[in-house]
Amino acid sequence: MRYAQGGGLNDVKRAARERVRLEAVGLFEGSAKNREIAVALRVSERSVERWRRQWRERGREGVRSKGSPGRPRLSSCQMARLERELERGPLAHGWADQRWTLARVKTLIGRLFHVSYTVEGTWRLLKRHGWSWQQPARRAIERDDGAVELWKKEVWPQVKARRRPAEPGSSSRTRPASR
Structure with a gap:
């Protein structure tokens, strides 16, 4: 089922839709026709046909909501393991440097759990x-923070040119009045 503007059903609307499907199951058991059910529940006949087919194949459970399509695919145990592996660092997993990128985390998730995420989905998972x-x-590796602080305090004030006060005839942002 497609929704306008890329939207979907929130949890409340999904629950209401599931109540309609379960009501349809009651009418299936009473051997009502698809057209009668569609009119009674104010849905399309195609939806009723699809629900009836799911009901025949899997029973009442076949028409129940599958939940949000965006739900996390990693369990809490898997997420804990992923975090432990991320803490070990990229070197432990075969990369040449110590930077985790989303593409690398995505690859790691695929290797560990055989689950495919997009790069954007990986970011949402980590952020969540x-x-x-x-x-x-x-x-720089050679950086000496103490020497930098000393330079800022002692040398920079001497090197930094003091601003001269603006005088008549000095350049400014406004044009001089034409004579």
Whole structure:
């Protein structure tokens, strides 16, 4: 079933839709015709046909809601294992550096659990479990933070040119008045 503007049913509307399907099951058991059921429940005949087929194949459970299509596909145990593996770092999983990218996490999920996520879905999964996006600070290996602080305090004030006060005839953002 498709919905306008890429939308779907929220939990309340999904539950209401399921009540309609279960009501249809009661009418199936009473051997009502599809057209009568569609009119009574104010749904399309095609929906009634589909529900009846699901009911014949799997019984009452066949017409129950499958839940939100966007629900997480990793259980809490799997998520805990994924977090442990992420903490081990990319080197432990065969990558050459210590950066986790979404593509690498997606690949790791596929290797560990044989579940396929998109890169965007991987980001949503991580965000839902408290992970944040971070960009590594690029710093020289030779960096000496103490020397940097000393330079900022002692050398920079001497090097930094003091601003001269604006004087008549100095350049400014406004044009001089034409004579």
